[in-house]
Amino acid sequence: DTGVSQDPRHKITKRGQNVTFRCDPISEHNRLYWYRQTLGQGPEFLTYFQNEAQLEKSRLLSDRFSAERPKGSFSTLEIQRTEQGDSAMYLCASSWGRRTDTQYFGPGTRLTVL
Amino acid sequence: EDQVTQSPEALRLQEGESSSLNCSYTVSGLRGLFWYRQDPGKGPEFLFTLYSAGEEKEKERLKATLTKKESFLHITAPKPEDSATYLCAVQYAMDSNYQLIWGAGTKLIIKP
Numbered sequence: 001d002t003g004v005s006q007d008p009r010h011k012i013t014k015r016g017q018n019v020t021f022r023c024d025p026i027s028e029h030n031r032l033y034w035y036r037q038t039l040g041q042g043p044e045f046l047t048y049f050q051n052e053a054q055l056e057k058s059r060l061l062s063d064r065f066s067a068e069r070p071k072g073s074f075s076t077l078e079i080q081r082t083e084q085g086d087s088a089m090y091l092c093a094s095s096w097g098r099r100t101d102t103q104y105f106g107p108g109t110r111l112t113v114l
Numbered sequence: 115e116d117q118v119t120q121s122p123e124a125l126r127l128q129e130g131e132s133s134s135l136n137c138s139y140t141v142s143g144l145r146g147l148f149w150y151r152q153d154p155g156k157g158p159e160f161l162f163t164l165y166s167a168g169e170e171k172e173k174e175r176l177k178a179t180l181t182k183k184e185s186f187l188h189i190t191a192p193k194p195e196d197s198a199t200y201l202c203a204v205q206y207a208m209d210s211n212y213q214l215i216w217g218a219g220t221k222l223i224i225k226p
Contacts, residue, residue: 004157042118042201042216043158056213091157102148103214105157 004106006092012112013082020078021109025094032075033103034067035091043091049075050097082113116141120202120217127224130191135220137202138184147185148214149178150201158201161187192224 005024013019025032030051035043046065047057051072064082069075079086089110093103117140127133139147146165150158162171164180171178175196177188187200199221203214 006157040218042203042218043214044216045213048213089155093157102160102163104160105150108155108157110155 004092004094004104006090006106006109008109009107010110010112012114014114015084016081018078018080019082019111020076021090021092021111022074022076023092023094023106024074025092026104029094029096029104030072031095031097031101031103032069033093033095034075034077035093037089037091037108046077079111082111084113087111087113116206116215118202118204118215118217120200120220122220123218124221125223127189127192127222129193129224129226132188132190132192134189135187135200135222136184137187137217139202139204139215140183141204141206141215143206145205147180148203148205149185149187150203152199152201152219154199161200189222192222194224194226197222197224 007022011019033048034046036046037043045058046061047067049069052069064080067077089108091105091108093105095101095103119138121136146163148163149161151161152158162178167180167182169180175190179186199219201219202217205214
């Protein structure tokens with residue numbers, strides 16, 4: 001068990017470009033979550049998967065954001081036509097999927113949009 | 115509205131000076147309360163889960179307690195390496211998607 005991993009750790013892009021992030025959850029965890037975090041705030045929920053099914057997406061999430069989890073393993077988060085307001089830390093977490101279970105986080109991807 | 119509030123926003127202590135961080139919540143039907151530690155530029159690291167009022171959990175210099183409306187994270191004789199932001203999150207029974215509601219965190223600085 002090597003923990004949740006995310007790639008890349010840092011991404012700098014120009015406004016209007018598309019970016020894609022990858023998350024590899026802890027093996028055997030069937031739930032996977034994406035969060036966004038800005039300085040001085042707690043994580044903000046974006047979306048989550050139960051196996052390969054995307055069960056919920058934040059109403060605050062723009063249509064420019066899309067996530068996938070093919071085959072219920074790793075997940076990708078894509079942001080199209082990036083804006084400066086998208087600059088943040090993007091966090092991935094995974095859990096077993098029990099009634100009350102603990103989410104384990106990856107190291108995050110720091111996105112800077114110039 | 116369901117809410118989680120952490121206080122203080124920041125806390126500066128001398129090494130060895132014990133104190134407590136507070137997490138108050140207004141969610142109805144608590145399913146679980148979680149404490150995480152976050153170092154700058156890293157993802158949150160899990161510390162504790164508390165399920166019911168009266169429950170306590172300990173790990174090294176940290177002890178978490180839970181009442182019906184709040185949780186405390188007590189830190190005893192802290193060391194500089196305990197410096198971090200401590201985040202609290204709650205999961206409530208009415209949410210079938212088991213989402214977490216997060217506080218903004220308390221930034222703890224321990225001076226040698």
